[in-house]
Amino acid sequence: MRISVLLLLLLSVLVYADGQVRCDLISGFRLECDVSSGIDQNRRTRKEGAEGRIVYDIIMSKGAMLDQWTPFSLTFTPSQDGMVYISLRASHAQGFPWIYIDAIRCQGAELQNADFELRSKNGAATGWGGSKDNLVEDALKAKSGQSFARVNYQHSLGQNIRVSKDQKVHLTFMYRPETVTVLEVPEGMNKVMDQELATVVTISTQRFECRPSYENCSVYLTKPKAERELQQAVRLTYRRTGAQDWQEAFPMVYVPQEGAWRGSIFFLEENRDYEARVEIQGTKNEVLTQSFRTKNSQVPIARTIELSPEDFSGELVISESGTAEGYIRYTMQPGAVLLGRRGLNGAVIRVENAKYLLFEGLVIKGNMAKHCLSLDNAEEIIVRNCEFSDFGRSDFVRDYHLGGSWTYQGNVGGWEGGIFLRTVLNVLLERNYVHSPYSASHSWFYSHPNGPEAVFLDRCRGGVVLRYNDLVGSDKRRWNDTIEGSGNGSIDGGIGRDADVYGNLFAFANDDSIEIECMEMNVRLYLNRFEGSLCGVSTGCCRLGPSYQFRNLYYRLGDENARFSAPFKNGMGNQGYGSIFIL
Numbered sequence: 149m150r151i152s153v154l155l156l157l158l159l160s161v162l163v164y165a166d167g168q169v170r171c172d173l174i175s176g177f178r179l180e181c182d183v184s185s186g187i188d189q190n191r192r193t194r195k196e197g198a199e200g201r202i203v204y205d206i207i208m209s210k211g212a213m214l215d216q217w218t219p220f221s222l223t224f225t226p227s228q229d230g231m232v233y234i235s236l237r238a239s240h241a242q243g244f245p246w247i248y249i250d251a252i253r254c255q256g257a258e259l260q261n262a263d264f265e266l267r268s269k270n271g272a273a274t275g276w277g278g279s280k281d282n283l284v285e286d287a288l289k290a291k292s293g294q295s296f297a298r299v300n301y302q303h304s305l306g307q308n309i310r311v312s313k314d315q316k317v318h319l320t321f322m323y324r325p326e327t328v329t330v331l332e333v334p335e336g337m338n339k340v341m342d343q344e345l346a347t348v349v350t351i352s353t354q355r356f357e358c359r360p361s362y363e364n365c366s367v368y369l370t371k372p373k374a375e376r377e378l379q380q381a382v383r384l385t386y387r388r389t390g391a392q393d394w395q396e397a398f399p400m401v402y403v404p405q406e407g408a409w410r411g412s413i414f415f416l417e418e419n420r421d422y423e424a425r426v427e428i429q430g431t432k433n434e435v436l437t438q439s440f441r442t443k444n445s446q447v448p449i450a451r452t453i454e455l456s457p458e459d460f461s462g463e464l465v466i467s468e469s470g471t472a473e474g475y476i477r478y479t480m481q482p483g484a485v486l487l488g489r490r491g492l493n494g495a496v497i498r499v500e501n502a503k504y505l506l507f508e509g510l511v512i513k514g515n516m517a518k519h520c521l522s523l524d525n526a527e528e529i530i531v532r533n534c535e536f537s538d539f540g541r542s543d544f545v546r547d548y549h550l551g552g553s554w555t556y557q558g559n560v561g562g563w564e565g566g567i568f569l570r571t572v573l574n575v576l577l578e579r580n581y582v583h584s585p586y587s588a589s590h591s592w593f594y595s596h597p598n599g600p601e602a603v604f605l606d607r608c609r610g611g612v613v614l615r616y617n618d619l620v621g622s623d624k625r626r627w628n629d630t631i632e633g634s635g636n637g638s639i640d641g642g643i644g645r646d647a648d649v650y651g652n653l654f655a656f657a658n659d660d661s662i663e664i665e666c667m668e669m670n671v672r673l674y675l676n677r678f679e680g681s682l683c684g685v686s687t688g689c690c691r692l693g694p695s696y697q698f699r700n701l702y703y704r705l706g707d708e709n710a711r712f713s714a715p716f717k718n719g720m721g722n723q724g725y726g727s728i729f730i731l
Contacts, residue, residue, distance in 0.1 A: 167300075168239035169247045169323040173206040173224060175232045180493055180518070181206050182563065182606070184221035185638040186347030189571060190525055191500045193467070209239050211348065212247055212325035217291045218346045221320045226311040227493050234259075234319070236297070237304035246326035248284070249305075250296035256317035257309040263293045273297060276305045291322045298326060314493060314557055338370045338408050340692070342639045349639050349667065349692070351408065356426060358440040359646045359670075361613055362418045362576070365440060366646045366670035367400065369426055371407040380430035386413050389421035389439065400426075401694045401727045412670050412696065419444035445576060447506060447530065450474025455486060455510070462489030462515070464497045470504035472528070477506040486510065488517035491541055495522030495568060503527045507534055514539030514566070516586045519604075522568040523575060530576045536566040540587030540600035552594025554587065561587055562628065565604030574611035577603070581618045588625035589658045591707045592682060597658040599628040606634040608644035614652060621656035623680075626708055630654040630681065631662040639691045639724075641666035650675045657681035658707045660717075663688065664695055668726050671695040682707040684715040693726020 173179055183189055192205040210220060226232065238247045252262040260275030264283060267273065271280030282297055282305055290296045299305055311317055333339055336355035341348045352368035359366040367384060382402070385394035400411035409426075416422060421441050428434040450470055455478060470476040478497075480486065488496035496517050499505065503526065511534070512520040520536035523529055541556040541564065553560045566582045569575060582602040589599025602619035605612065614631070621627045631654070635641020643649075645667055654661035654676060661678040664671050665688030673696065678684040684702045687695060702715040718728060 167241045167245035167247055167325055168209045168211050169220060169249070170207065170209040170237050170239045171220065171222065171319075172208070172235040172237070173232055174235060175204055175226070175230065176201065177230055178204055178227045178494060179206060179224045179232070180227075181208075181222060181224040182634075183208055184219065185342070185345045185607070185635050185640055186210050187220065187222070193465070211346065212323060213341065213348060214343065214346050215325065215328045217250070217322040217324050219320060220323055221318075223316055223318045225316050225493055226313055228313045230311060231308045232311050232317075233306055233308050235304055235306040236299050238300045240301045244300040244302055246298045246300045248289070248296055248298050248324050248326060250291035250322050252319070252321040254309070254317065254319050256315055257311050259309055260307060264295045264297045265293045273305065276307050278303065278305045314559070316559065335373060336370055338368070338406055340406065340639065345638060347638065347640050351406070351410070351669070351692070356436045356438050358424050358438045359610070360416070360422075360440045360442045361611065361646065361648050362443045362445060363416050364648055364672055365413040365416060365422070365424065365442070367411055367413060367424055367426075369400065369409040369436075375432070376407040378431050380428055382409050383427040383429070384411060384413070384424065385427075386422055386424045389423055394425060403725065405725055410670060411694065412672055414672070416442050418442050419446075445530065445578070447475045448473060449477045449506065452477045452479060455480045457484050457486055460486050462487060462496070463492060463494070466497065466499045466505070467502050469502045472504060475504045475506045475530075477508060479507075479509045480511070482509070484511065486512045488513065488515040488520065488539070490515050492517035493541075495519035498522045498524065499526045499529065500524050501526065503529075506530045506532070508532045510534040512536050514586060516541050518564050519568040520566045523570070523572050525571045526575070527573040529572065529574075531567065531578075531580060532576070533579050535581045535583075537582070537584040538586045539566045540564040540585040542587035544588075546590070551596065552590050553598045554590055556587070560598050561600070562598045563604055563606075563634075564599070565601040565632070567603045568606070569604065569608055569612065570606040571609055572612065573609040575608075575613070577614045577617060579616045581620075583618070583620045584622065585625055585627070589628040591658040591709055592711065593709055597628045599626070599658070601627055601629055601632045603631045604634075605631065605643045607640050608642070608647070610645045610647070612643055612647045614649045616651040618653045619655065620653065623656065623708060627657040629660040629663055630657045632660075633663045633666060635666055636663070637666070637689045637691075639667050643671055645669040645671070647671045649673045652676045653679070654681065655679045659683065660686040662686070665689045667692050668695040668728075669693060673697045674699045677701045677703060678705070678715070679703045681705055682711060683713040683717050685717075687716065687718045687728050689723055690718070690726030690728050691724030693724070694729060695726065696729045696731070698729070698731035
């Protein structure tokens, strides 16, 4: 994966924003879609027409935050031959601001008039529909050529393209806002922006903020604007609510680029009330306190749905949510096995935009499906005591023109996690057994490994906890990474922030046991066993930090050829300014 050198801009004073660019994919069949950094992705299934035809929408958007041309990139794979409608517009906003679009490139399908240089008799862009209002001729402003398009919420552009089953389509374009608005960030809020990718991360929304998990808590403290230049020291302590004595916490890390501190409080008890205190010493002394409660893994159940192999079609899509007062629980009878649809280009069970679900006691054999379980833009999900195997697609044909990769229908595999998490928030994976993928990874003897993962993490939004899971490949069919993350080098990729990984067994990978790189902000990794991988832990690019590794066991590292690298690696690509603690 290419890792570019990116620039971080502190947004403690101003952020530039004016609308969002939006790209929709609309089809009569499902699409698997991967997007670049900073792009929000939502799925929708609806019925259309008197006959109730099923229509699948993928809605992708990204803020137009910089007054410059900015890239937008996505890759999708169709589940069958047919037509896909590409719609370009702006998201709904007051005043319906215009967004400029130019230099569209499409690989894997034919797209007409990608540079908007051709006009119809009425002045509209040939092949795109719309009107002459959607086209601007100005070579000085255009990204390429003489003309470019402009869209807003009311005036969109669209085009149908013909696609082929399992043939990846890679679509990129450049965009920028027509006008720019300057917004002041509220006092106490901390934001940073990756200028090259126009991706913003909100680190904290108030001056002193606690974000608890089940047995740890992330702590964030931001200097007031008037005190940014002052020399200050901070001491963090904590106690159970009602206790008399304060306990010393691990020292917080000062981030001078942001004028902020952050760190973690470790080894708390689940479902308990605590207080955190910071003592600020300097020109002005101050004490701040914050109350918080650690999370509870025992949740109330409103309804139980029992899945049965007898009436299971090989694929299930879930979009119904429970509530905080009552989760929906999915389970099955002991000894039963759900079998996925053979070679499915997706997940046996896919969760889309749903909240407050518990999956417990499921046994899924993927039958060469891409994933056993996929959580897409989901929140407050627990996956407990489940078993996932036989996933990942391969014909076991090694292609030396493609780096010695194992291929499926002539294409290189990858991003085929038994559990696949995309843009999720607050997900608990505990006591699961993920093993024996159908496909396999090649080793570094040929090129960078590609193949299945036990768990894949794509731009998680925070609060992911993996504990007490057994993630075991084999000598014959190894993982690429046991746990892999997306967007190496980005500030919003991979496992994200406020995450815990402890008590897990990682075994038999041809690359890393786990990637925690990217944002890597209050990511805590401890009490794990790493065995039979080229490398133990990859912190690669710690863009924001801090991350913590301690009390882990690294045992007999080595890939399928008995080659090994190191227990942990760091310093690749754009390192960022995050601190990494290995204790």
